[in-house]
Structures are given as structure tokens and as C-alpha cells.
Amino acid sequence: MTFQAFIFYSFSAILLFAAVAVITARNPVHAALFLVLAFFTSAGIWIQLQAEFLAIALVLVYVGAVMVLFLFVVMMLDINLARLRAGFWNYLPAGAVVAVLLVFEMGFIVSRGYFGLEGSPAPGPLPSGYSNTKELGRLLYTDYVYPFEIAAVILLVAIVAAIALTLRRRKNSKYIDPATQINVRRQDRVRVVSMPSETSDDAPAVRKEA
Amino acid sequence: MEFLGTLQQLFGPTWPAVWTIAKIVAIVAPLMLAVAYLTLWERKVIGWIQVRLGPNRVGPKGLLQPIADGLKLLLKEIIVPTGASKFLFVLAPVMAIMPALAAWAVVPFSPELVLSNIDASLLYILAITSMGVYGVIIAGWASNSKYAFLGAMRSAAQIVSYEIAMGFALVGVLMAAQSLNLGDIVQGQAGSYGLLNWFWIPLFPLFLTYLISGVAETNRAPFDVAEGESEIVAGFHVEYSGIAFAVFFLAEYANMILISTLCSIMFLGGWLSPFPQSIPVLGAPSVGWLLLKLFLVVSSFLWFRATFPRYRYDQIMRLGWKVFIPVTLVWIVVLGIWMQTPLWVWW
Numbered sequence: 284m285t286f287q288a289f290i291f292y293s294f295s296a297i298l299l300f301a302a303v304a305v306i307t308a309r310n311p312v313h314a315a316l317f318l319v320l321a322f323f324t325s326a327g328i329w330i331q332l333q334a335e336f337l338a339i340a341l342v343l344v345y346v347g348a349v350m351v352l353f354l355f356v357v358m359m360l361d362i363n364l365a366r367l368r369a370g371f372w373n374y375l376p377a378g379a380v381v382a383v384l385l386v387f388e389m390g391f392i393v394s395r396g397y398f399g400l401e402g403s404p405a406p407g408p409l410p411s412g413y414s415n416t417k418e419l420g421r422l423l424y425t426d427y428v429y430p431f432e433i434a435a436v437i438l439l440v441a442i443v444a445a446i447a448l449t450l451r452r453r454k455n456s457k458y459i460d461p462a463t464q465i466n467v468r469r470q471d472r473v474r475v476v477s478m479p480s481e482t483s484d485d486a487p488a489v490r491k492e493a
Numbered sequence: 494m495e496f497l498g499t500l501q502q503l504f505g506p507t508w509p510a511v512w513t514i515a516k517i518v519a520i521v522a523p524l525m526l527a528v529a530y531l532t533l534w535e536r537k538v539i540g541w542i543q544v545r546l547g548p549n550r551v552g553p554k555g556l557l558q559p560i561a562d563g564l565k566l567l568l569k570e571i572i573v574p575t576g577a578s579k580f581l582f583v584l585a586p587v588m589a590i591m592p593a594l595a596a597w598a599v600v601p602f603s604p605e606l607v608l609s610n611i612d613a614s615l616l617y618i619l620a621i622t623s624m625g626v627y628g629v630i631i632a633g634w635a636s637n638s639k640y641a642f643l644g645a646m647r648s649a650a651q652i653v654s655y656e657i658a659m660g661f662a663l664v665g666v667l668m669a670a671q672s673l674n675l676g677d678i679v680q681g682q683a684g685s686y687g688l689l690n691w692f693w694i695p696l697f698p699l700f701l702t703y704l705i706s707g708v709a710e711t712n713r714a715p716f717d718v719a720e721g722e723s724e725i726v727a728g729f730h731v732e733y734s735g736i737a738f739a740v741f742f743l744a745e746y747a748n749m750i751l752i753s754t755l756c757s758i759m760f761l762g763g764w765l766s767p768f769p770q771s772i773p774v775l776g777a778p779s780v781g782w783l784l785l786k787l788f789l790v791v792s793s794f795l796w797f798r799a800t801f802p803r804y805r806y807d808q809i810m811r812l813g814w815k816v817f818i819p820v821t822l823v824w825i826v827v828l829g830i831w832m833q834t835p836l837w838v839w840w
Binding site: 312316319335336339340342343346347348351352354355358359414415416461 | 581611612613617621623624626627634649653656808811
């Protein structure tokens, strides 16, 4: 076994373990962390396919941003495990049908046609000046420029829609305009009062009153 | 070299692995030493700024202070809180320091002196440093403590926000240098005018954004609400003691050094000399210049800490989202147009 094969098999084993753990972990935070592990290991496998740009983008986008926000939400939720488990047997038949369908579809694609072992041979050695990033950028901005732009617009609309759906302006919000905050002067906030100091003759009089 | 040849024969086929590990040790060992002495330098600098002496008791002029601190923390007990998730509790400090060290794999010290000269090194740095936030989040959650959790939440939101501005600043660098390779980025700043050729002039808004975001990214004062000792005690690492706490501490300082190094490489010409190349000796590029720049940037971090009061949380978010991100976006467009005109003189 070559070193590359060794790395591939160990990464694949970790990936499968992590993927199974995502759906079997009892604690949602542990499940999310296993998903992070799964993403990271698959990035390692992509690097072996000489797709270093995609691998790094996977780590950057999914591990570095998406999963952080995901964890953020999962940690703040108070998830009642018993209630989640309650509907398990009711949902099982529908879930099983979907799962079988998915496995069948995956097998169909992987076993023949474009995605089979014959369709995608191992990448050969690349010329020395070859840059993965440059090639990808060239394709995205020339041949696929319209699909790329459309995807970008759809994402933008989704962002705006998500904000519009969740934004609720509170009437009693104590928002302060930073510009007015910066423009504050000492005279607006503090008044210096000159008080005559008390002499010892006054002091007993005060005490009597108290 | 003869010595290396003998060693190579001794190890046989395992030589590449052994040689790589030797190079990793050669980078990480001085780095950890630098981290240890950065803590001393910080206490000294802040002491001088506040008209104190700083640590001066342990060893000659207090030079053994970091060693004493490290030994003390090593010997202390690691207390795992009740109800804490033990495995994650121990994993968190490791996750915090891992990115700070792994990023050094692609940092070039001179044209030849780099562990791994990969083409997409800028992207690698972005990807690896974006994982630093996990240490903080996991620590906050696994500690089973309100204060730690609040600190982790604050810090995660802050790091994710500032990462966007930092990423955009790097897009500017990438445009100006026409390369993702850190070595090529430094070479792109070479020229006959010394420091006028560096990218800090055409990318000045991005340079400032990167520097300030770097302070926020490492959770340093004035952006240290994640620790906020007056409100949430010490934030995400409040439950940590002994060496587990020390590892968080080391991670923070290692991150500071890393950010300063990247700043020197991308905006301040890396190993290039600030003097024109025509001047003998002073004009020659060397690792010393990189170390000098790195030292000045790190010291400015300490200076910020001693100078500015802590930001309020909403002000931090406003600065990140409403000031830095628009500034970087606008400057990238300006840069794109500028580079198409004859006024662009940095190549």
C-alpha cells in the first residue's frame, strides 16, 4: 500500500465514522462537531484529488463559517431529547423510504455513466505552471458567467428575504445614533457648581437638625 | 551538507518525513519561545507606559519570569467542573492553539526559507485561521458555566464578523499582487524605491482594516469583551486552570504573532528592506527585516492595549459590519478601476 492509499483509507474511515456519528450522537452539539470533522476530512480527500482550491474553500466556508453559526444556534437551543424521540416510530416508514431511494440513486450514479470509476480516472500529474484557482476562476467568469451571476443574485435575494422575515423593530428600542454620541460636549453632560465650603461654626447646627 | 547526507542514509525511506518534522520543530520551537517572551515584553511595555517597572525579580532583569510562570501553571491542577463535557473540555485548548501553529506551515521567512511553498497559501491561511473560533466556542460550551458560555457567544460573533472584513482586505492584497502565494506577494512589493513600493500605500484603507480586525480577531484589548473581566469574569476560559489555561494564553499570543507576521508580509514588504536596493547592506533583503517589522507590529498591539478603553459590544459590531466591510468593499472597487489606469505604478 502506498502512502497515498494509506492516507485515503484512513481519511475515508474517519469520514464514515464521523458521518455515522452525526446521526447517532445523542447530543446535538456533539452531532454538529462530528459534522465539522466530516467536512474537514472530506476536504483532506479532495486535496488528494488535486482539487486544493475546492478543499480549502470547503474548510473556509463550511468549517469556518457555516458550522460556527450552526453550533452557535444549536448551543443556545434547549433541546428536549425525550420529546424529539417521541415520534421516532411514526416517522420511520417515511424516512426509510427516502433513505432507500437515496441509496438507490447514489448507487445508480456511482456505478455507471459519467461518475463511475471509468468515467473519472485518477488525476494525472499536472503541468508545473498549472493553477487550480486560476482555472476555476477563468471558467466561472467566462463560460459559466450567467449561471454564476444568477446564483449570486438568488443568494442575495435569500439574504434580504431572511432579514426581512426576521427583522422586528421594537418600539421601545434604545438605539443611539453614534454621530450624536460623538458630538457630545462636556457642557451637555456635566455642570460644575461652585459651593462655598462649610466652616466649623456651621457644623454643630447641622448636627442638631439631624 | 555532508552531515545531512549521512543522516539521509541512516533514515532511508523515512527521511522525507523525518526532515519535515525537523523543519516543523525548527519553526515551532523558536515560536513558542517568542510567545513566552512576548508575555514578558507585554508586561514590561505596559509597565513602562504606566510608569512602573514591570516584572524584574525572577532572574537577571526579570528575564526568567515567563519560565517561572510556565512552570507554575504546569504544576497546578486542572480542575474539570461538575457537569462539564470532559473530552471537549480538554479538546478546546488544543483546538485553540492548533490553527495558530498550523498556519506557520506556509509563512515564508525569505524566498527559500518556507516549510511548504504552496500556490494557494493565502487561502490556506484564511481557512486555517477561521478554525480558531472553535476552541473558544467549545471551551465556553463544555465548561457548563454561564460566564464561559456568554464569553464564548460574544467572542464567536465577534470573530465571525471581523473575519469577513479581514477576508475582503486579503482580496485587495490578492488583486494587487496577482498571486495567492505569500512568497510571490512579497516579491510583488520589491522595487527600487524601498518602502514606497510596499502595498501599504495603495492598500492603505485595507491595511488599517486588517490591522484593527486582527486586534479584534485575537480578542485583544480594546476588543476583549470575550474576556470582559468586569462583567463576565474571564469569559470563555473562566473554568480553566493550570496548563489548560496556559494553552489558551499561548494561543492568544501565538495568534498575535501570526497576525503581525501576515501583516508584515502582505502590506509591509516581508523580508524586503525599507531602503532602496541601491544602498549597500541596508538595502539588502533579509529575514532580519521581517523580524523587525513583526516586532514593531506586535508592540503596537501592546500599545493599543495600554491606551484604549474597552469597546462596548454594540460598538464593536457596528465597527465591523457598518464601517470596515463597506470600506473594504469600496476600496476593492476603487482598486480594480485604479489598476486599469496608467496611474497604477506598483508593478
